[in-house]
Amino acid sequence: MEKIIIEVFNLIAILALGLIPFLKTRERGYLTLGVISLQVIIISILAFSLFANGPVEYSYAGSFITGFIPVRIDYLSAWFILVISFTFLTGVWYGVQYMKKYMDQSDNLALHAGAFIVLYTSLIDICMIQNSLVFLVVWEIMALASFILIIFEHYKSATLKAGINFLIQSHVCILFLTVAFMWVKVKTGSFDFNAITQFTSAQPIMVGLALFLFFFSGFAIKAGFVPFHTWLPQAHPAAPAHISGIMSGVIIKIGIYGLLRILMLIKTDMVTIGFFILFISLITGLYGVMLAIVQHNLKKLLAYHSIENIGIIGIGIGLGCLGLGYNNHLLVISGFGGALLHVLNHSLFKSLLFYSSGNVYQARHTMSIELLGGLIKKMPHTGYLFLIGSLAICGLPPFNGFISEFFLYNGLFHGLVSSNFMFILFLLFAILGLVMIGGLALICFTKAFGIVFLGTQRAELHEDADIEKPQRILPMYGIGLFIMIIGLFPFLFTPSLLKVITLYLPGLDTLAQSQFGDMLGQLTKVGWYSLGFLALIMVIYLLKGQITKKRVVSLYETWGCAFSGGTPKMQYSASSFIRSYRKLAEPILSIKKVKQEAVGLYPHDIMQETHAHDKIETWLIDKPIFAIRKLLNSFVFLQNGNIQAYILYGFVFVGLALLLPSVIEKLMVLINFLNQL
Amino acid sequence: MVSLLLIFIMSLFFSGFIIRTKSILSGRKGPGLFQPMLDIFRLWKKGSVISQTTSFIFQIAPSAYFASVIMAILMIPHGNNPGLISFDGDFIMFAYVLAFGKFLMIISALDTGSSFEGMGASREALFSMLVEPAFFILLGSFALFTGQSSFHQIFSTLHYGSQISYLLGGLASFVLVMIAMIENSRMPLDDPKTHLELTMVHEVMILDNSGFDLGLIMYTTNLKFAMYGAIISNFFIGMFPYEISIPMFFIIQIGFAIAVGIIESFMARFRMGHNPQFVFILTSVSLLIFFGVLLVLGKFV
Numbered sequence: 001m002e003k004i005i006i007e008v009f010n011l012i013a014i015l016a017l018g019l020i021p022f023l024k025t026r027e028r029g030y031l032t033l034g035v036i037s038l039q040v041i042i043i044s045i046l047a048f049s050l051f052a053n054g055p056v057e058y059s060y061a062g063s064f065i066t067g068f069i070p071v072r073i074d075y076l077s078a079w080f081i082l083v084i085s086f087t088f089l090t091g092v093w094y095g096v097q098y099m100k101k102y103m104d105q106s107d108n109l110a111l112h113a114g115a116f117i118v119l120y121t122s123l124i125d126i127c128m129i130q131n132s133l134v135f136l137v138v139w140e141i142m143a144l145a146s147f148i149l150i151i152f153e154h155y156k157s158a159t160l161k162a163g164i165n166f167l168i169q170s171h172v173c174i175l176f177l178t179v180a181f182m183w184v185k186v187k188t189g190s191f192d193f194n195a196i197t198q199f200t201s202a203q204p205i206m207v208g209l210a211l212f213l214f215f216f217s218g219f220a221i222k223a224g225f226v227p228f229h230t231w232l233p234q235a236h237p238a239a240p241a242h243i244s245g246i247m248s249g250v251i252i253k254i255g256i257y258g259l260l261r262i263l264m265l266i267k268t269d270m271v272t273i274g275f276f277i278l279f280i281s282l283i284t285g286l287y288g289v290m291l292a293i294v295q296h297n298l299k300k301l302l303a304y305h306s307i308e309n310i311g312i313i314g315i316g317i318g319l320g321c322l323g324l325g326y327n328n329h330l331l332v333i334s335g336f337g338g339a340l341l342h343v344l345n346h347s348l349f350k351s352l353l354f355y356s357s358g359n360v361y362q363a364r365h366t367m368s369i370e371l372l373g374g375l376i377k378k379m380p381h382t383g384y385l386f387l388i389g390s391l392a393i394c395g396l397p398p399f400n401g402f403i404s405e406f407f408l409y410n411g412l413f414h415g416l417v418s419s420n421f422m423f424i425l426f427l428l429f430a431i432l433g434l435v436m437i438g439g440l441a442l443i444c445f446t447k448a449f450g451i452v453f454l455g456t457q458r459a460e461l462h463e464d465a466d467i468e469k470p471q472r473i474l475p476m477y478g479i480g481l482f483i484m485i486i487g488l489f490p491f492l493f494t495p496s497l498l499k500v501i502t503l504y505l506p507g508l509d510t511l512a513q514s515q516f517g518d519m520l521g522q523l524t525k526v527g528w529y530s531l532g533f534l535a536l537i538m539v540i541y542l543l544k545g546q547i548t549k550k551r552v553v554s555l556y557e558t559w560g561c562a563f564s565g566g567t568p569k570m571q572y573s574a575s576s577f578i579r580s581y582r583k584l585a586e587p588i589l590s591i592k593k594v595k596q597e598a599v600g601l602y603p604h605d606i607m608q609e610t611h612a613h614d615k616i617e618t619w620l621i622d623k624p625i626f627a628i629r630k631l632l633n634s635f636v637f638l639q640n641g642n643i644q645a646y647i648l649y650g651f652v653f654v655g656l657a658l659l660l661p662s663v664i665e666k667l668m669v670l671i672n673f674l675n676q677l
Numbered sequence: 678m679v680s681l682l683l684i685f686i687m688s689l690f691f692s693g694f695i696i697r698t699k700s701i702l703s704g705r706k707g708p709g710l711f712q713p714m715l716d717i718f719r720l721w722k723k724g725s726v727i728s729q730t731t732s733f734i735f736q737i738a739p740s741a742y743f744a745s746v747i748m749a750i751l752m753i754p755h756g757n758n759p760g761l762i763s764f765d766g767d768f769i770m771f772a773y774v775l776a777f778g779k780f781l782m783i784i785s786a787l788d789t790g791s792s793f794e795g796m797g798a799s800r801e802a803l804f805s806m807l808v809e810p811a812f813f814i815l816l817g818s819f820a821l822f823t824g825q826s827s828f829h830q831i832f833s834t835l836h837y838g839s840q841i842s843y844l845l846g847g848l849a850s851f852v853l854v855m856i857a858m859i860e861n862s863r864m865p866l867d868d869p870k871t872h873l874e875l876t877m878v879h880e881v882m883i884l885d886n887s888g889f890d891l892g893l894i895m896y897t898t899n900l901k902f903a904m905y906g907a908i909i910s911n912f913f914i915g916m917f918p919y920e921i922s923i924p925m926f927f928i929i930q931i932g933f934a935i936a937v938g939i940i941e942s943f944m945a946r947f948r949m950g951h952n953p954q955f956v957f958i959l960t961s962v963s964l965l966i967f968f969g970v971l972l973v974l975g976k977f978v
Contacts, residue, residue, distance in 0.1 A: 396777040409769045416821045435813045439806030450787030525764045541740040552724030558789045572795020
């Protein structure tokens with residue numbers, strides 16, 4: 001049954017791809033909409049029935065190259081399938097509306113629609129295939145499809161540059177994964193994922209750790225862990241809004257899926273892995289949000305926030321691994337549980353934020369925070385949805401971000417009751433890190449929301465009025481509703497979550513399950529109290545309305561300390577809002593300032609610009625590439641544009657290739673001869 | 678329930694005690710203890726002026742801010758008597774609910790599009806970000822010390838066994854007093870009585886609020902003070918019955934208010950640029966408490 005469903009799922013995609021060339025531009029959009037919706041329905045039925053009936057496994061015979069191809073769908077796959085499907089569903093509904101502005105680029109749109117379907121199908125397949133060769137092939141298809149989606153506006157050089165950057169880094173990721181998978185294949189002779197378990201349990205711990213490091217590097221590039229994050233802040237702003245939302249919501253999460261899958265399979269020292277992941281994740285979370293605050297491009301700010309959230313997810317994964325290593329069930333549950341829930345939550349609020357930023361972009365044709373302002377009056381739906389996303393991403397109750405962060409905090413505080421000093425110290429830093437991340441996110445999103453949507457517009461901008469159409473807003477409200485449901489009724493989701501977590505604890509006894517019951521109860525309480533909090537706000541607001549009903553309320557301009565000649569330029573701006581923070585963080589970040597001060601009696605225009613650079617990108621990517629380029633530039637004389645010379649190179653190469661073996665043979669004869677002497 | 682009532686009673690007089698202390702120390706007679714509350718009542722009766730630039734956020738923010746503090750107060754126990762809301766990890770929700778109120782106040786300041794209010798908002802955001810770690814480590818230390826993880830359980834099982842633990846209680850009170858000062862934007866960081874907008878934090882954020890909303894915000898400040906006072910008192914009244922714990926609650930609260938008055942009378946406001954360093958001190962003091970706890974528990978290697 002499941003086999004047929006999945007085959008139909010893939011077949012629909014293939015048929016749709018064949019159909020796209022024969023349709024008109026508008027029909028292509030509706031086809032994509034229909035196909036993705038249909039696929040989502042089919043695969044969601046599969047995933048939900050899986051949660052009810054248990055994991056499914058079947059296999060194909062495969063060819064002599066791939067060998068036997070197992071397809072295993074367990075709770076982890078189902079969880080990710082549902083997360084991916086929901087984001088794609090909202091993404092396609094939003095995207096069709098978003099793309100209406102590009103109707104004239106017919107061919108480009110056809111490619112985009114095709115790649116969109118391929119991306120969705122390949123992402124779902126990745127969650128199910130457990131043959132490493134086929135997995136890598138699908139992974140490559142996924143990378144290429146997302147590359148095509150990112151470079152939709154390929155006529156802009158910045159977009160193309162970001163796309164190529166993404167393409168190269170994706171292939172570095174695939175390189176790491178290939179090495180890791182081939183290592184297992186060579187040693188065990190099997191492409192099956194289970195070979196990883198066999199291989200690592202038979203080998204010393206160090207081998208397992210080395211293998212894990214390869215897997216981690218590969219998946220970390222996809223997920224955007226620091227220092228492998230550099231493609232992310234470039235690719236997100238370059239892509240169309242719905243693609244940014246999907247990329248941030250689910251494509252980077254496929255890296256997390258890979259990591260979780262490998263952790264399930266690999267048998268090695270979980271304590272070391274746990275400390276390692278926790279350390280990297282803390283740095284990722286802090287670095288991501290610290291850089292996010294100083295960004296002036298709204299989409300780039302959101303992209304850096306994705307890095308931060310990957311850090312939070314990573315903290316959960318690290319905690320879970322430590323729990324496995326120290327055999328502490330509560331830690332496993334809160335760690336992996338928090339991480340998995342945050343995967344879902346982040347996919348929701350981040351796609352919502354990106355879609356809202358897409359509305360802002362199409363209404364004002366800029367993403368520069370400094371120029372925008374007062375949009376909440378022009379685009380109220382977008383504004384309030386962005387506010388919901390912002391509150392959720394800061395992890396504030398009553399929204400969903402709080403539920404997953406509460407999960408993590410709970411694990412951290414319970415883990416403190418341990419006798420291992422190093423462990424306590426690490427947990428302390430994790431708590432510190434998580435708190436700092438939360439506080440910094442608050443600065444970041446008060447800035448983003450406050451400057452973009454509140455006050456008045458800071459510059460003369462292009463104005464498109466027809467953005468807030470119901471078709472475009474509806475999928476966003478869908479996400480907003482989902483955010484609220486998780487925040488208020490988390491008990492709807494925890495049973496499925498428990499099933500996913502038990503994959504890591506095969507022999508979970510009743511005692512541990514009762515502990516989980518406690519935590520479930522706690523989350524339920526948090527949900528109800530959040531609802532109460534919401535009600536309290538409403539009651540107080542309504543009461544205030546009743547009390548002040550008869551009072552005089554007059555409108556007046558904003559109090560300017562008796563100065564009434566204000567212009568929009570006098571408002572507090574984004575850079576000034578974060579100035580004190582920037583001063584504090586300056587030693588860690590590298591911020592370039594360009595300044596022209598007023599000098600002389602008749603000064604010219606004054607200006608000041610600040611640009612934040614990613615230090616890790618400079619040191620890890622830019623400088624080595626610069627060095628390599630410098631070295632290779634010494635050989636530039638070879639590229640002289642002379643066709644005769646190029647033919648000569650060919651001859652020289654062929655000649656060397658032919659001659660070298662015989663020369664070596666002669667040399668060997670000579671050496672043997674000398675030896676005999 | 679008991680703590681809710683006590684905190685409400687105390688909130689009516691808290692600023693009165695502060696102002697009275699300050700006036701006595703500066704050689705004046707000063708207003709009555711209930712005067713600040715009367716001022717707030719007067720504000721509640723007034724109409725208001727609202728900026729044309731603002732949106733709905735400006736209208737709802739004071740109510741949400743007030744609600745967030747009420748919600749936080751509901752979680753605070755009184756000795757053995759738990760708060761109305763009490764569950765494992767409630768202090769996490771406590772901090773995040775307060776942050777929710779702060780988030781809305783910050784964006785409501787930005788809502789006015791003023792050239793001053795963003796300044797206060799920016800500082801408020803930064804300082805509350807910096808002060809948060811101190812609170813979490815403090816509670817983390819006591820969670821570790823008692824092996825519990827909710828306000829009520831932590832405070833009801835808190836026993837001072839050795840001299841070091843008394844030191845911890847004292848340090849914790851210091852940290853909480855300072856957190857209260859920062860959260861309410863009082864003296865060493867910010868001078869609510871200054872008349873220069875450029876140097877204010879909280880006061881400049883609410884420049885455009887008037888009438889009922891302003892009264893609500895000012896009353897919330899009093900509630901917040903009483904709330905932190907209640908947490909401090911909980912460090913000491915753990916196992917006493919009501920006839921001792923309730924007078925002790927008031928003594929500690931009034932002591933706290935007088936301490937605030939003394940600090941405000943004898944300290945000058947820091948330069949704005951030095952504030953982050955000062956806030957960082959709190960985090961390091963709470964780290965000190967944390968390691969003290971490890972030392973007491975014998976987990977320090």
